[in-house]
Amino acid sequence: MQKLLLIGACFLMLYGCKKKEGEQDDNEDELVFFSFQDMPKEQEVDPDANEILLNWKEYQDFQSSLNVMYRAANNEDLALAVEDLVEKEQALQSGGYPEVFHKPQIKSRQRVFKTYLLKLKASIEDRTDVNEPMRQLLTANNAWRNQFNVIISNKLDTKLILDEN
Structure with missing residues (x-):
């Protein structure tokens, strides 16, 4: 009787530890391929703004990392x-x-x-x-780059508007 109980326990352990079909082991690291194909395209910067950005070393380092x-x-x-x-964004800031x-x-x-x-x-x-x-990040980057264009193309004199002397 004890031998039969021991054989049954071993059988249950082996059957319980068997990996079921279709299950993936959580410890296996898979490379997930990511594509930028359906992401927003990068906003072009105005040539006048680009001249200023080329002389901004921290921004150039940031752009190379991007x-x-x-x-x-x-x-x-x-x-x-x-x-x-x-790291480059912290240096830029x-x-x-x-x-x-x-x-x-x-x-x-x-x-x-x-x-x-x-x-x-975090993701x-x-x-x-x-x-x-990633889509949100690239959209935020485009808004940032567009703001460079807006500032350069804005020809209003804020000192005159705000009546600052």
């Missing part, structure tokens, strides 16, 4: 690019702005970009879908 992110093919590459982008872009409009759009960048980083770390945070 370009690396565009070349990411899977979530691991994207995680490395986002980590680098977070703590660095000086060119006088023409030292405005609340630029800083607020940068803050929105940072929010979506951190949201994307990557949680291994959730990154498509929506």
